[in-house]
Amino acid sequence: MQWTISVMVGKGSVNHNSCKFHAANIDPERSELNRSYYNENIRQEYRELFDGAVSRYN
Secondary structure (H helix, E strand, C coil): CCCCCCCCCCCCCHHHHCCCCCCCCCCHHHHHHCCCCCCCCHHHHHHHHHHHHHHHHC
8 A cells, every 4th residue: 555645835725725715616606505614723723732732842
């Protein structure tokens, strides 16, 4: 079995992940049917999750 890994280089596309733009191959009238399970500020979430561990490490 071959393993692969994907990485993001650069900022990525938060707008894409948040469905804030419409690609040419979608029906925008159906976008309201999309579900967002968790959409928080990534910097704030990172700090909440890792600031304690970073402080202990330092």
